[in-house]
Structure formats: structure tokens, C-alpha cells
Amino acid sequence: MALKQISSNRCFGGLQKVFEHDSAELKCKMRFAVYLPPQAESGKCPALYWLSGLTCTEQNFISKSGFQQAASEHGLVVIAPDTSPRGCNIKGEDDSWDFGTGAGFYVNATEDPWKTNYRMYSYVTEELPQLINANFPVDPQRMSIFGHSMGGHGALICALKNPGKYKSVSAFAPICNPVLCSWGKKAFNGYLGPDQSKWKAYDATCLVTSYSGSQIDILIDQGKDDEFLSNGQLLPDNFIAACTEKKIPVVFRLQEELTKITNHNLEVRHIFSFIFLLARQEE
Numbered sequence: 001m002a003l004k005q006i007s008s009n010r011c012f013g014g015l016q017k018v019f020e021h022d023s024a025e026l027k028c029k030m031r032f033a034v035y036l037p038p039q040a041e042s043g044k045c046p047a048l049y050w051l052s053g054l055t056c057t058e059q060n061f062i063s064k065s066g067f068q069q070a071a072s073e074h075g076l077v078v079i080a081p082d083t084s085p086r087g088c089n090i091k092g093e094d095d096s097w098d099f100g101t102g103a104g105f106y107v108n109a110t111e112d113p114w115k116t117n118y119r120m121y122s123y124v125t126e127e128l129p130q131l132i133n134a135n136f137p138v139d140p141q142r143m144s145i146f147g148h149s150m151g152g153h154g155a156l157i158c159a160l161k162n163p164g165k166y167k168s169v170s171a172f173a174p175i176c177n178p179v180l181c182s183w184g185k186k187a188f189n190g191y192l193g194p195d196q197s198k199w200k201a202y203d204a205t206c207l208v209t210s211y212s213g214s215q216i217d218i219l220i221d222q223g224k225d226d227e228f229l230s231n232g233q234l235l236p237d238n239f240i241a242a243c244t245e246k247k248i249p250v251v252f253r254l255q256e257e258l259t260k261i262t263n264h265n266l267e268v269r270h271i272f273s274f275i276f277l278l279a280r281q282e283e
Contacts, residue, residue, distance in 0.1 A: 003135060006031065012072035013038040016062055021131065025123045027116060028088050032081040032128065033058040034136060035068055039075035046142035046167075047132060050080040051124065051158075053149030054183075055102045058082050061148075077138050081128055083150070085117040098183055099190055105178075106154030107202045109191035118191055121202070125158050125165070146170035149228075153178060156204035156218070156239075163213020170219040173226055176239035177205040183233055205235070208242040218243070218250040225256075 006018040014037040023030040039045050048071070052060045061067065061080045071078045084104030090113050093100035104120035133140045144167045147155040152174025159169035178184020179199045188199040200206035220236060228234050236252065243250040 003131075011035070011068045014040070014068065014072050016068060018058060018062075023085075023123060023127060025119045025127045026085040028085045030082055030085070030123070031058050032079060033062045034080075034132070035062070035071050035076075035078040036136065037072045037075050037077065040077055040137045044137045044139040045075050045077045046144070047129075047138040047140070048076045048078045049124070049128075049143070049145045049155075050078060051106060051145070051147030051151030051154040052080065052083050053147070053151045054083070055097050056083050056151075057102070077132075077136060079128070079132055081124060084120065088117045090114065090117065096186075099186055103150065103187065105150060105184075105187040105191065105202070106157065107188070107191050110198070111191060111193045114191050120154070121158070121161075124154065125162060142167060144168045144170075146172075147174070148172040149234075150175055150183070152176075152220075153184075153204060157202050157207060159216060159218075160204060160207040160211055160213075161201075163211070163216070166216075168217040168219070170221075172221050173223060173228070173234060174204070174220060174236070174239075175234055176220075177203060177235035179203045179206065180235060180238070181233045205239045205242045208239065208246055208248060211246060211248065216248065218248070220250065220252045221255060222252065223255050 002021065004020045006020055008015055008017045014035060016033065016035050018031060018033045020029055020031045037045060050061050058080050067078060083102050086101065104118055106120045106124060108121045109115045109118035129143065132138055143165065145155045145158055146169065152171030153176070155169050155171050156174055159166045175181065175183060178188060179196060188202065192198050222229060222236055226234070240250060240252055
């Protein structure tokens with residue numbers, strides 16, 4: 001599959017690149033970012049996939065978080081895809097900030113008119129890794145996934161639906177139980193239809209209750225004063241309770257003192273902390 005390089009910038013001894021390609025799953029042109037640390041010049045490195053939240057593109061994480069310093073230190077190739085198909089000319093795709101463009105919710109849509117293009121789950125778990133493995137110096141046996149908000153939801157479901165595929169899964173302020181929050185209800189009703197039993201296949205809390213795969217390491221960071229935590233959009237307690245019931249280990253860190261993360265945004269020190277922990281799990 002042909003890749004078109006959009007940009008390449010030297011960063012902390014490595015290269016931050018952005019590529020465009022024609023996606024077979026999404027039937028449109030897609031962009032993704034990939035950071036190649038200095039270690040990638042001499043051998044294969046672990047691959048770490050980042051999934052962004054609502055309204056974001058591949059630019060959000062690579063421009064705001066400063067993750068490249070930690071990725072360079074630990075020798076991690078970091079891949080950041082877009083959050084939805086773009087320019088599919090679907091009626092209503094740009095009407096809302098939390099549905100359609102920039103809000104793919106990492107599901108495979110089953111409803112018209114979304115089902116042809118909105119297949120972000122298969123794109124993230126199948127097409128994109130195949131593309132990365134074929135074109136970049138990564139070790140496919142050392143792959144992890146993490147994300148923020150909607151992307152945290154995406155990271156959790158990708159790991160839980162694919163036991164053994166990812167070495168670890170981590171999330172910042174993830175949407176943990178979307179079948180019970182307004183963001184999730186709106187997205188799932190539109191993409192998956194009114195039958196709520198079908199929604200559970202893309203809900204991390206529901207997936208945990210039936211999980212029977214290999215051991216999985218889960219790490220969640222959550223700001224105590226996050227407005228979306230207090231108004232019931234994120235529901236991490238439900239996820240933790242389900243993990244406890246199934247004896248699935250999860251590290252939950254409720255942060256009290258950091259301003260940015262409590263406002264549901266990324267905080268550079270926490271990106272470093274996440275990557276450090278993930279790097280240890282990749283060794």
C-alpha cells in the first residue's frame with residue numbers, strides 16, 4: 001500500500017513524520033503520525049499506538065503532549081492515527097462535534113449511511129498495524145496501545161477484544177462505560193443502531209465481564225476535578241468494579257494536584273510517566 005509523506009521533522013534525535021494513504025477499510029484517504037526514535041535507525045523497536053479523543057486529528061498528540069522526548073529515551077515507535085474518516089460526503093457528518101467527523105468512537109458501524117466508511121475498529125486493529133509492520137522498523141510482537149477520552153475507550157476495547165495482541169493498555173480519562181453515558185449513547189445509536197445489546201461489544205466495562213483471555217495489564221490516569229468525570233461521561237468506577245469482580249488487575253491513579261489533566265487535557269509529565277511504564281512492560 002502506497003504511503004505519501006506529508007511532513008518530517010527532527011525531534012529529540014528522532015523523526016516525527018506524518019503520512020497519508022488510501023484506506024481499504026475506511027474507503028477514503030487517511031493520515032497518521034509516526035515517531036521514529038534514534039534506535040529505529042539500527043533495529044526494530046516496540047510499537048506504541050496512541051488513540052486521540054473527540055474532535056482531534058493525528059496532530060493533537062504529536063503537537064501538544066511532548067511525548068517524543070520519552071519515546072526517544074526508551075526507543076519506542078509511536079503511531080497516532082486520525083480519529084475518524086474524513087471527507088466522505090456523508091450527510092450530517094459535520095453537524096456535531098461528538099458524532100461523525102472527528103468522532104469515530106473506534107467502532108465498526110453497522111448502520112447506514114455510516115457502515116461503509118466508519119470502520120475505525122478494524123482500521124486501528126488490523127489495517128494500520130499491517131501498514132506499520134510492512135513499512136517501519138517495528139517489532140510486531142511488542143505492541144501496546146493507549147489513548148485519551150474517546151481514545152482511552154478505544155484503547156481499552158481494542159485490548160479487551162484482542163487478548164494477547166497488545167503487551168499493555170493505558171488510558172487518560174477514558175470513557176469506560178459508553179452504553180451508560182450520553183456521548184456513548186449518541187454515538188452507538190447512530191453507528192450501531194437502536195439495539196443496545198449490540199453496543200456491549202464496544203463497551204470496556206461490558207467486555208471485562210466476559211473477558212477470558214490472557215493476563216492483561218491496565219493503567220488508567222484520571223483527574224479528580226475533571227468535569228466529565230463529575231457529570232457522568234467517563235464512569236471509571238463501573239469499569240474498576242467489573243475488573244475487580246473478574247480479578248483483572250488495573251492500576252487506577254486519581255490525580256488531584258495537576259491542573260491540565262483535571263481539565264480533561266493532556267499533561268506532559270503524565271505522558272512521560274505512561275511511556276516509562278509501557279517501556280518497562282515492553283522489555
